[in-house]
Amino acid sequence: MNEQRYTVGVVQAAPQYLDLAASVDKAVALIAQAAQDGARLLAFPEVWLPGYPWWIWLDDQPRPALVQRYLAQAFTHDSPAARTIAQAAAAHRIHVVVGMAEHEGDQLYIAQWLVDPRGVTLLKRRKVKPGPLEQRVFAEGGEHDLPVVDTDLGRVGALACAEHRHPLLKHAMHLQGETIHVAAWPSFSLAGIPNMSSPETFLAISRTYAVEGGCYVLAPCAPVTQQMRDLVCETPAQAARLQVGGGHAQIFSPTGDPLCQPLPPDAEGILFAEISPAAVTRARQAFDLAGHSARADLVWLDGPLSRKGNA
Template sequence: MSNRHVKVAVIQAAPILFDKQSAMDKIASMTREAAGQGANLIVFPEVFLPGYPRGLSFGTRVGSRNADGRKDWERYWASSIDIPGAETGILGELAKELGVYLVIGVVERDREFSTGTLYNSMVYIGPDGALLGKHHKLVPTGAERLFWGQGDGSTLTVIDTPFGRIGGLICWENYMPLARMAMYAQGIDIYLAPTADARDTWQATIRHIACEGRCFVISCNQFATKASYPTDLACYEDIKDDADMLSRGGSAIVGPLGEYVVEPLENQEGILIATLDLSQVVQSRFDFDVTGHYSRPDVFQLIVNDKKQEVVRTVGIQN
């Protein structure tokens, strides 16, 4: 790694769903493999720890929930993590040992907000083992609203590194133009877009973001099959008759003019490796700078509320 170049790794894989240890073991092994190939920045998919519950209903219909679904939900809650917590401590030790930046999608029990709500989060860990920040997904997509809460503007995180500023949004947050603009305004150079969307239309999205933000885009998805699902889940019946491949992947790396640095990887587990030349970011903004000469603040302005939203605030009352 130099100040203008960084080798990045994109992990396309899936753990055993609801199995925290499976996810931690896979993170450790694949991080070591990527670091062994010289990667300095290693990115894991959306909610890799402890997995994306694609196809599961948690026993829910409009107007009702059943007892078995609640038990599956409790199992998901138990396999989620605290930030900071025991798991981020272990991941910090791993990052420090290997001298890498780690960015991992996790399901988080954020006890600052609630003891019952889970959040779809992205956690950033530095090569010194320090917890650098996190991001809560602002709007869970579709049925995801059943099991994840909404984030707020306090975690629109961008991290300074020796090779540039990194940050990002999760899955369909990337369809929110104002959220993207909030990230661009922080001078993002490497934009992370972990996702659970394996459709062809997602590729158009990440290439557009690269052109719009004049930044590198790292898109990271899981490759998942039914073999990664515990068959003793009450709601396993929801996917029993589905095709064996539940997510084909589609992870890719895109350059700041919208071209693929690494083409999408599909239908298999794997690691994408690329060396990014950050001087290309500066060069790409010569003719289009979304927060500079193309911003027109005399016509358009965006207000971002970056304050943590609190349900209860205690204030002193003076006599």
């Protein structure tokens, strides 16, 4: 592992909602800004391209016009949008992790994509199990969607949103020895919905991941804008449920310390932190789920996920 310190960034900004081309332009500007400020990796929120389908939380209506628009603006890996982002990563010599609604065949997936400073794809994955309401829009991923890959910065992996509440999915990732984990969240902007946790709880989940895995956790998060709210909310009750703001991006150290001064929940920007690979080594000398702290003789993953490093 390269022991030289380096800078990473997380995005707290809204996409140009349901407009893929305009959102890609904004992503390119953020990539350029991050690189200018010295970052070697920039992470975007969940389904940032072309935005999260907030209407699924507001009622049980099918919303066919919004669904068709969403499908038309979704991301594909063989598109001009993909080439533009890869070219931006190469032009600015930076790793980029993007969250998108990926369209393949007749399905949409909650997906994440890592390109390196050459514009080369290192990682593509899909959310293994979308939430119950998300299943109105998105299909499931599969056994190949828990990768951790080698990069110039160390080993990098990613999960999306509520996947971080699933102990076995997290364990499969921890066994692969991440240096950096991207915990992508859409926004913490929903109110008055039973069983929805607070922003503090979700940030605690990201923080816990860092401590359990002995790795850095980059937690990008996008605020909801008034334009997004106006587009998907049809009643005052819906508008009260989906609030403007909800951006709570953060970066956590392998000991769980927050490394950034948070932005206001409705503000946009990039948060930066310095990564020290030696801090990962120190954390795992104290506790290593894939090493001396493991008890694979008592508890283990079985089936396809056992290939992720469990003996």
